Amino acid sequence: MPAPRVLETAGGPPFTFTGTTAVEAGPGTDGAxxxxxxxxxxxxxLPLPPRRSGDEGPYVALAVDDDGSAVGPGPESYRLDVHAGGVRITGGGAAGVHHGVQTLRQLLHPAAYRRAPVRGGPWTVPPVHVEDAPRFRWRGHLLDVARHFQPKDDVLRCLDLLALHKLNVLHLHLTDDQGWRLQIRRHPRLTEVGAWRPRTRLGHRASPLWDERPHGGFYTHDDVREIVAYAAERHITVVPEIDVPGHSQAxxxxxxxxGNADAVDTxxxxxxxxxxxxxxxxAPTDRTLRFYEEVLEEVLELFPSPWIHVGGDEVPTGEWRASPAAQDRIRTEGLSGEPALHTWFVSHFARHLAARGRRAVGWDEILDAGAGRLPPDAVVSSWRGYAGGIAAAEAGHDVVMCPEQQVYLDHRQHPGEDEPVPLGHVRTLEDVYRFEPVPPRLAGTPAAARVLGAQANMWTEAAETRQRVDYQTHPRLAAFAEVVWSALPPPAARPFDDFRDRLEGAHLARLDALGVDYRPPAGPRPWQRRPGVLGRPIEGPPPIV
Structure with a gap:
């Protein structure tokens, strides 16, 4: 899970891990x-000591294929061979070896995911041959830590779960109206004030219920360094999001x-x-631009990611219409109006990042006033359906497909009344499994190559605890992971029954061993329900736009 491209069973007895099984780590495989x-x-x-020259006992050998002759193209490809005497994992790069180790773990009993021994064995692996490589370069998951703060240990656990599913991007939504979650040493008030709110609405904004406890938290520089290093060991890129110019009330x-102090009492x-x-x-002032440039300077020091997300979505323009300073900026820059000012604002930071060797990523609204001002290497996250991604790809921009109607994991999983805080469209496990990142209009055209991949987004307005995040995310994340990794047939022909059998036959037991509070196939358990907490269900099938 996800399904490999080639899986062949071999004859003979299984391989058994014993107290003498040694690990041979070739150059570049230390992390694996x-x-x-x-x-x-x-x-x-088991101790799993290093294998010494001349050892003839059971072994696991890890190697990087330098010339590309043993595995497929790309650093994430790998080959796994198991026979009675040993296991050999060869990767196109260190990432491929890591993915091979994840597959090896899945070939063991689910108790292999426990943190201490709970069974005596034997620890056997069937004799198999696996050849595998990912379909997409960007296989992402967004975790919203701004609406409800997720402590550092929860982020590290999230990275383990992404690695288990061979996902390779964690998009951290760090700032929003409801909280600023990243320490900026040059501007400490961002966390002294912006990281804390006095209370929180429970459920959708129509709910009359409030949690009157203050809520907040943030990540220090050292927290971020730890998260980034932990992710790198698992070949996951952490993409930070610093939202501009909207979603910035904190x-x-x-x-x-x-803010626009000439239009409102900020x-x-x-x-x-x-x-x-x-x-x-x-406010589109020089002072604001310089402030956020200083923020991004610290962000670039902390996050080595080639991509930095600058948000750019859902930007009301009422304050700009009322602001003399904003109107002056529109005239000075020769802009056509407030929508063009929005694009100008985002483009400023996209160019700022490009000059420093990084690529800006923004939500699809950054194209609403035309793509001409954006640097050609800017990436578009298509969330309002497919249309923004199609337009971006056809305009020459790379795209990450994450349409709200298909892969927003905060949306409800079932129409039943027991579903906790029912938000949005019904997106079942099967619905996610039939998601297709490359829309028909792009399929078979040169623009299809602009689709870097896809991302499943977990927004946390109605998910205030790790338990709630688990419930909304899993096991749908496993379906999404198979979509972006495996070479699947078109959506209507995808073998969902086979996927469900593998999920219920083994994968849920792995999640149990890891302590993941996923949604069971039969529906929520009693403690997973949230009676009386209002959501916002949307009736009818989601539109494909």
Missing amino acids: ARLLRSALGAATG AVAAHPEL AALGVWTDWGVSPHVL
Whole structure:
């Protein structure tokens, strides 16, 4: 899980891990060897020592294929061969070896995912031959830590679960109206003030219920360095999102001078306690631009990702229409109006990042006033259906497909009344399995190559705990992972029954061993329900736009 491209069973007895099984780690495979020892060693109690020259006992050999002759193209490809005497994993790069180790773990009993031994064995692996490689370069998951803060340990656990599913991008939504989650040493008020809100609405914004406890938290520089290093060991890129110019009320609460003070009393604003889209946006002033350039300078120091997300979605323009300073900027820059000012604002930071060797990523609204001002290497996250991604690809921009109607994991999983805080469209496990990142209009055209991949987004307005995030995310994330990794047939022909059998036959037991509070196939358990907490269900099938 996800299904490999080639899986062949071989004859003969299985391979058995024993107290003398040794690990041979070739150049470039040290990280995979550490994962093998830490994960399997903890679950089995076996030492898995290094293999020495001349050793003839059972072994696991890890190697990188330098010339590309043993595995398919690309650093994430791998080959796994198991026979009675040993296991050999060869990767196109270190990432491929890591993926091979993840497959090896899945060939063992689900107890291999425990943190301490709970069974005595034997720890056997069937004799198989596997050849595998991913379909897409970007296989992502967004975790919204701005609406409800997720402690550092929860982020590290999330990275383990992404690695299990061979996903390779974690998009961290770090800033929004409801909270600023990243320490910026040059501007400490962003977390002293912006990381905390006095209370939180429970459920959808139509709910009358409130949690009157203050809520907040943020990641220090060292927290981020730990998260990034932990992700790198698992060949996952952490893409930070610093939202501009909308979804910024927490920043304006900390620094009122960033807002449109000539149109509204920004000094009276606090970190937003409600959900939805705040009308308060950043002012298009030189002072604001320089402030966020300084923020991004620290972001670039912390995150080595080639991609930096700058948001750009859901930007109300009412304050700009009322602001003399914003209107002056429109005239000075020769812009056609507020929508063009929006694109100008985002483009400023896209060019700022490009000059520093990074690629800006933005939600598909950044194209609404035309793509001409954006650097050609800017990437578009297509969330309002497929249309924005199609337009971006045809205009020459790379695209990450994450349409709300298909892969927003905060949307409800079933129409039943027991579904907790029912939001949005019904997106069942099977619905996610039949998601197709390349829309028909692009399929078979040169623009199809612009689709870097896809991303499943988990927004946390109605998911205030790790338990709630688990419920919304799993097991649909497994279906999504197979879509972006495996060479599947077209959506209508995909073998969902086979996927469901593999999920219920083995994969849910792995999630059980890992302590994941996923949604069971039969529906929510009693403690997973949220009676009386209002959602916003949308009736009817989601549109394909």
